[in-house]
Amino acid sequence: MLLQDNVVIVTGAGGGLGKGIAEVCHREAAKVVIADIRGPAAISVAKSLGDRALGLGCDVRSDDELAALVAATVKHFGRLDGLVNNAGVNCVKPALDTTSADWQQVLSIDLRASFVLSQIACRQMLAQTPIGGSIVNIATVHTHGALPASVAYDAAKWGMIGMTKSMAIELAPQGIRINAVSPGLVATQIWEDVKAAAPDPRQCEDYFYANIPIGRPIEPAEIGEVVAFLLSDRSRAMVGANVFADGGMSSQLLSQAPFEFKPIGGN
């Protein structure tokens, strides 16, 4: 088991990607804290996992709630070995239509909260015996190249990569490893929202799938496998990395229109 007896917090784990990450960590024998602004959803995910799982309501925009999250984790499970900063919101708007309130909302959840919670987690990881831990920040394939109408999201996630590298090199000598995972398109509510906002959802789906070399979105559990590895000691040489788990999206130079052909030859 990759995470035997490790205590891991996953934010935004009441659904979507976070739920998949929490499930894989739990399967790998971790004690998992599922935190989400939707408290009942967090509790329901914890119940579905059974033993070694605790569901807590937590709005990551509140510093007090972040401190309470770590305190409750340590009270319940005795220590903290892993943190996954996964809670995030998207914002699809042209740059000139993006308001300062949009900017504030996205940056506060996708970037600021990850920094504040990482600080609190690191202080706990340095105070406990044995010392140390591992943090994984969930960024996005947008940290390879931007998408139009994503200025606030892209700024937050590029900021998250800068934060990951900066904190990683400072804290590695003290036994805390920090890395990022950049997923491509994952089949969650965010993807449903993107399709719903398209003039033709089916065409939108065809277009995106044609631009993912594996031809499909990633499943939350597939990101969970990468995160569990990064949380575990097996990745002990990795510090400050941004790992792309994107089905090949960031390796493809040109985008493709959906593949169309007329039959040639045959009988």
Ligand SMILES: NC(=O)c1ccc[n+]([C@@H]2O[C@H](COP(=O)([O-])OP(=O)(O)OC[C@H]3O[C@@H](n4cnc5c(N)ncnc54)[C@H](O)[C@@H]3O)[C@@H](O)[C@H]2O)c1
């Ligand atoms: N879905 C994708 O294609 C994709 C791709 C790359 C990266 N990501 C990243 O993965 C992460 C999870 O996204 P998802 O696709 O699962 O989205 P989602 O909307 O399905 O889940 C996000 C979760 O975060 C919670 N949340 C929102 N605001 C919160 C707050 N203030 N405090 C605590 N929890 C809050 C929500 O309740 C929800 O459970 C995000 O950081 C997102 O940027 C998603």
